[in-house]
Amino acid sequence: MKTHFTKLLYIILFVFTAGAVNAQNAKTTTAIHGILQNDQAKPMDYATVTLLRAKDSSVVKGTLTNDAGKYQFEGITAGRYMVKATTVGYQPAFTAAFEVDATTTAFTAPVIKILQNSQSLQGVTIIAAKPLIERKLDRTVMNVENSVLAAGNNALEILERAPGVTVDKDDNISVKGKQGVTVMINDKLTYMSAAQLATYLRSTDGSNIQSIEIITNPSAKYDASGNSGIINIKLKKNKLSGTNGSLTVNAAYGKNFRDNTSLTLNHKTGNLNLFGTLSRGDINRENLIDIDRYIDSASKTTYFKQKTTMLNHIHYNNYRFGADYSTSDKNTIGFVVNGDYTNEYNDNKSTTYLGLTPAANDSYQNTLTDMKQTYRSISANINDRLQLDTNGQALSFDLDYSRYHNNSDAKYDTYFFKPDGSSMSAPLFLTNQTPSFITIWTQKADYTKQLTKTLKFEAGAKFSSVKTDNDLQAQINNNGTFVNDTTRTNRFVYDEKIAAGYLNLGKTFAKTSVQAGLRAERTSSTGNLVTGNQVVKRQYLDFFPSVFINHTLSDKHEIGISYSRRIDRPNYDNLNPFRYYLDQYTYEQGNPFLKPQYTNSFELSYTYNKTINVTLGYSRTSDVSTQVLLTDSVTKATYQTNLNLQSQDSYNININSPYTIAKWWTGNINATGFYQKFKADSLLGGQLNAGKAAYQIRATQNFLFSGFKAEVSGNYQSSLRYGIFDIRPQYSVDAGVSRSFANKKLNVKLSVSDIFDTRRNNVSSHFQSVNLDIRQKNETRLGRLTLTYNFGNSKIKASQRQTGADDEKGRVKSGG
Known part of the structure; x- marks a missing residue:
């Protein structure tokens, strides 16, 4: 195990070193950054954003917006480009074509406005929402906010419906069959055992939950506890004003x-x-x-038959x-x-x-x-x-x-x-x-x-x-x-x-x-x-x-x-x-x-x-x-x-x-x-x-x-x-x-x-x-x-x- 890991570190070190050498010899490049908003000027998080060449719409790079709706493309050479944005429940949106010259190190792309994918069905307007389950780069996300079942259920009952998650008779939480899960609320661990965590989650109203994130392989930034990963319960971020x-x-x-x-x-x-x-x-x-x-x-076998009712x-x-x-x-x-x-x-x-x-x-x-x-x-x-x-x-x-x-x-x-x-x-x-x-x-x-x-x-x-x-x-x-x-x-x-x-x-x-x-x-x-x-x-x-x-x-x-x-x-x-x-x-x-x-x-x-x-x-x-x-x-x-x-x-x-x-x-x-x-x-x-x-x-x-x-x-x-x-x-x-x-x-x-x-x-x-x-x-x-x-x-x-x-x-x- 140790030998394999040492080899892997050498590979990573070589990748970083090669990247640094290439960067010194590369042409002058530009960082293109921008923001994606909906029709109410609110940021759109975790949408797919693609940088395209204006002449033929060929793909240059792709990324996701962050939770503030912002995105950035690094290492872009001079040329004429446009940006495309897509996300579930919305129509594709584009910027106008723009020029990036060789003397620019940072370029701000035009703000992208994306519209909901509304459609009429027998006189009823239907607006698509985020899917119940989403897969992101390092985690699986269950969008509870859009789920009918979230209303009236408590957090523990909702957690039992998350992909790969089970809760046993003693309220121990498992992911993909493994116990030892670390549970966080808004990126903050709960400091509770299985029994107390179960009481807390039962007293948390499901209508206050935005999403549940399942992180099976966390980075070094997180505490090292939890052999089957982290479950992060995100409470709603109220976007209303006044x-x-x-x-x-x-x-x-x-x-x-x-x-x-x-x-x-x-x-x-x-x-x-x-x-x-x-x-x-x-x-x-x-x-x-x-x-x-x-x-x-040593002398006999004793049989027990026990029946218990717990109120x-x-x-x-x-x-x-x-x-x-x-x-x-x-x-x-x-x-x-x-x-x-x-x-x-x-x-x-x-x-x-x-x-x-x-x-x-x-x-x-x-x-x-x-x-x-x-x-x-x-x-x-x-x-x-x-x-x-x-x-x-x-x-x-x-x-x-x-x-x-x-x-x-x-x-x-x-x-x-x-x-x-x-x-x-x-x-x-x-x-x-x-x-x-x-x-x-x-x-x-x-x-x-x-x-x-x-x-x-x-x-x-x-x-x-x-x-x-x-x-x-x-x-x-x-x-x-x-x-x-x-x-x-x-x-x-x-x-x-x-x-x-x-x-x-x-x-x-x-x-x-x-x-x-x-x-x-x-x-x-x-x-x-x-x-x-x-x-x-x-x-x-x-x-x-x-x-x-x-x-x-x-x-x-x-x-x-x-x-x-x-x-x-x-x-x-x-x-x-x-x-x-x-x-x-x-x-x-x-x-x-x-x-x-x-x-x-x-x-x-x-x-x-x-x-x-x-x-x-x-x-x-x-x-x-x-x-x-x-x-x-x-x-x-x-x-x-x-x-x-x-x-x-x-x-x-x-x-x-x-x-x-x-x-x-x-x-x-x-x-x-x-x-x-x-x-x-x-x-x-x-x-x-x-x-x-x-x-x-x-x-x-x-x-x-x-x-x-x-x-x-x-x-x-x-x-x-x-x-x-x-x-x-x-x-x-x-x-x-x-x-x-x-x-x-x-x-x-x-x-x-x-x-x-x-x-x-x-x-x-x-x-x-x-x-x-x-x-x-x-x-x-x-x-x-x-x-x-x-x-x-x-x-x-x-x-x-x-x-x-x-x-x-x-x-x-x-x-x-």
Whole structure:
């Protein structure tokens, strides 16, 4: 591996050197730059822009506009040219022909105005929009803003529909079959574990989401965490001016009722821009779990049949507000404050039958769990963006502070019965409280400079400090009095500091662009199991290289290749050795000795006509952290934890293609095939060397008729193998319809998720001493009605400020 990478670096160095020599001997060239706008003079982002020779319309170069609608062509010799712009849903647009002479080093092309591709169908005006799925140079984008299904759904439910993304029964997110995904909100990592992230995403209204970006091979500019890449959820950038906003009200019903309301406001006066969002909601949901398992001991085999009903109620209040102030044309300072105030109540009823044969039980027990959890958080960001010159030289700073206070009060009442229903023994009453505090500080700086017309330099540094304090206080009933339970009471304190820096260098040739980067991260951590007097200290320095090469074969054919190395540090909750009980025979426990895992990823991509995208990927993860089930032959308990296995090899192919059947009927299909192989020389007393091929297909149909917009989406995932778990197939169908009223200010949307109520999470594991089958059914079939009203003026773009708090938030534990 190291030899191959060294050779690759030599190749990149040769390419850069050859480019520099050629540049010294080349003719004087010009940089042509310009801007693309719509008919309302608003910038058009990520449109295709092509430089043509005026005499014969032959293609010279092609590129994409950035998020400000700007584009640039480098290294253009003297001649007569014109520029063509195209994007989905708009008519092609051209500039007038213009002359570039040999004495000009920079030329501003005329502004391009592009018009929407409107067409009349039986007296109804139909305006094409961005496709649901788009493939860009380094990422796949799901345009949620245009989706009927976005209304009424929360962010987690929308994320489950993104290409190649799955969410399992424990809310772990996978991309192309691989776990270890890093989730960002507006380019800022969430600093939350799977459980807390799920709670946050469930409380985020889908109508506030603009798009979801899936970045499977990130550059050195991003934090090195996440072995299967990054999911970036982009919230809407309000482009209205003056005082404006929107109000969304949503109601949904399946087996239980849920509702949410959100209000967004923006105001701009002179150089000051204010923005804010308030949201509240109630989520009621049911989760059914059946577990069949058996445990072998020296003298006998015990069979367990467990049925659990989990009723969950979440009430949340979220807020986000901030401001930007332009001190000059080149400098903008700002701040953002986010807060969360969530209460969660869990009422679980579990019945477990025990016997020496599967058919007959010798006894059974009922466990009633009453759990109240609170989540309080506040995050603040101060930022400064300084444009040093007009050639793209810029400097930015971010300072972030986040504090989480989570608390859980739980009661476990277990009653024991004989097969005839009579009492078998005295009941067992347990209680516990688990206050948790997490504090995060981060400082980040980024610098960008255009060294030459074709050579771009980026550098940055970041420091983060994290402290978590978890105190489990457990009690057991003793003759009517609750006393301290020393077998469960524990305190775990974790400190972590990470210092990081990166360098990126990008070179553009006529049809090829190359970017090479290197990121270094030094980690120092201390895990202190206070009650058990166990201290785990670690210090390590890691380097994370990345290389990206993109080449345009012709107007319709593009290829790319990329490589990156990444790390996944254990989530804070996975390090915490506390036990979280479903009943006395089923619980979850952390592992303070978990090590970080490292992944080397390669990806080859091909794009045809900017629409059909094919990617091939391979990655190898060492010390892979994997969820496993262990058994205690003495207590008969089965518990879930995480262990480091030897390695994971992952192969995948993804094909995405939009299509048009008729003027009123468009669609998109995304197919992913993957194979994963896990290896461990020693696991539960045996060797693990298992893998299985699997696939996922997602198809979406969009319809426009008589003023209505409709969408139908279907998803199928085949059975797959993950570690010691076999996961059964999953499939579902969703549909929705919407229409606008009151001059498009009021939008009404009706949708149904999982129409046929087919989505289930069924898992089995039969490895060494583990023998169990799990059948889980969440409340997935929901009918939703959503009303959205937009109000205010429209001209000046409001702000959606990004911050610098990155990797650490992604590892916080909470409920949900």
